[in-house]
Amino acid sequence: DTEVTQTPKHLVMGMTNKKSLKCEQHMGHRAMYWYKQKAKKPPELMFVYSYEKLSINESVPSRFSPECPNSSLLNLHLHALQPEDSALYLCASSLTGPGGANVLTFGAGSRLTVL
Amino acid sequence: AQSVAQPEDQVNVAEGNPLTVKCTYSVSGNPYLFWYVQYPNRGLQFLLKYITGDNLVKGSYGFEAEFNKSQTSFHLKKPSALVSDSALYFCAVSPGAYGGATNKLIFGTGTLLAVQP
Numbered sequence: 376d377t378e379v380t381q382t383p384k385h386l387v388m389g390m391t392n393k394k395s396l397k398c399e400q401h402m403g404h405r406a407m408y409w410y411k412q413k414a415k416k417p418p419e420l421m422f423v424y425s426y427e428k429l430s431i432n433e434s435v436p437s438r439f440s441p442e443c444p445n446s447s448l449l450n451l452h453l454h455a456l457q458p459e460d461s462a463l464y465l466c467a468s469s470l471t472g473p474g475g476a477n478v479l480t481f482g483a484g485s486r487l488t489v490l
Numbered sequence: 491a492q493s494v495a496q497p498e499d500q501v502n503v504a505e506g507n508p509l510t511v512k513c514t515y516s517v518s519g520n521p522y523l524f525w526y527v528q529y530p531n532r533g534l535q536f537l538l539k540y541i542t543g544d545n546l547v548k549g550s551y552g553f554e555a556e557f558n559k560s561q562t563s564f565h566l567k568k569p570s571a572l573v574s575d576s577a578l579y580f581c582a583v584s585p586g587a588y589g590g591a592t593n594k595l596i597f598g599t600g601t602l603l604a605v606q607p
Contacts, residue, residue, distance in 0.1 A: 379533070381533075415602065416599070416600065417580055417597035417598065417599055417600055418534065418597060420595075423594075431594065465534070467533075467534075473594055474584050474585070474594055475522065475584060476522045476539065476541050477584070478524070478539065479526075479534070479536065479595065480536070481533030481534045481535070482533050483531075483532050483533045484531075484532070484533050486531075
């Protein structure tokens with residue numbers, strides 16, 4: 376299995392809702408990432424978990440809350456989002472990391488719309 | 491500061507012609523360099539990387555890239571473009587082997603490649 380699977384593919388939520396994005400990989404990778412991507416822009420790093428510990432938090436607002444239940448799963452909990460949070464949210468994984476010569480394997484993304 | 495530049499927002503090329511997508515970087519030490527491609531409504535896919543050794547790196551789908559240390563460039567090339575190569579291409583740099591938790595991948599702004607039939 377060489378895939379990163381993200382669910383849901385599309386999510387529409389109101390500003391008062393609570394929802395979660397999920398990511399799963401079975402490649403034995405020990406680093407997992409959340410990125411936010413606006414249209415035709417590069418991905419922006421949000422969080423990195425390395426060996427199931429949060430190793431990078433790029434000063435993301437607290438309305439985004441990551442969780443890594445085990446080495447294969449990564450969640451992003453969403454609460455009280457703003458319309459400007461609408462974007463494609465990409466999950467990625469790497470064998471180790473972050474950094475170095477590690478190659479990132481990306482999921483297809485979850486497209487989030489906040490009304 | 492460490493950075494990656496992709497000077498062209500868009501590159502247009504006719505099918506069958508060679509293509510080049512440009513990338514320059516500014517990183518201290520010996521960086522690791524990557525190219526990723528993003529097709530519409532998809533995540534990024536790894537194309538190739540340079541770590542050390544031969545300056546010409548071959549990757550997926552017939553793409554190659556040439557590392558030029560003196561010009562701090564890592565241009566992506568393909569001898570004959572296909573319409574299916576149309577996508578958004580990102581150059582990225584990782585600042586070398588040692589950096590711990592702050593050793594993050596830095597992406598360029600992206601170049602949209604449009605191949606006309």
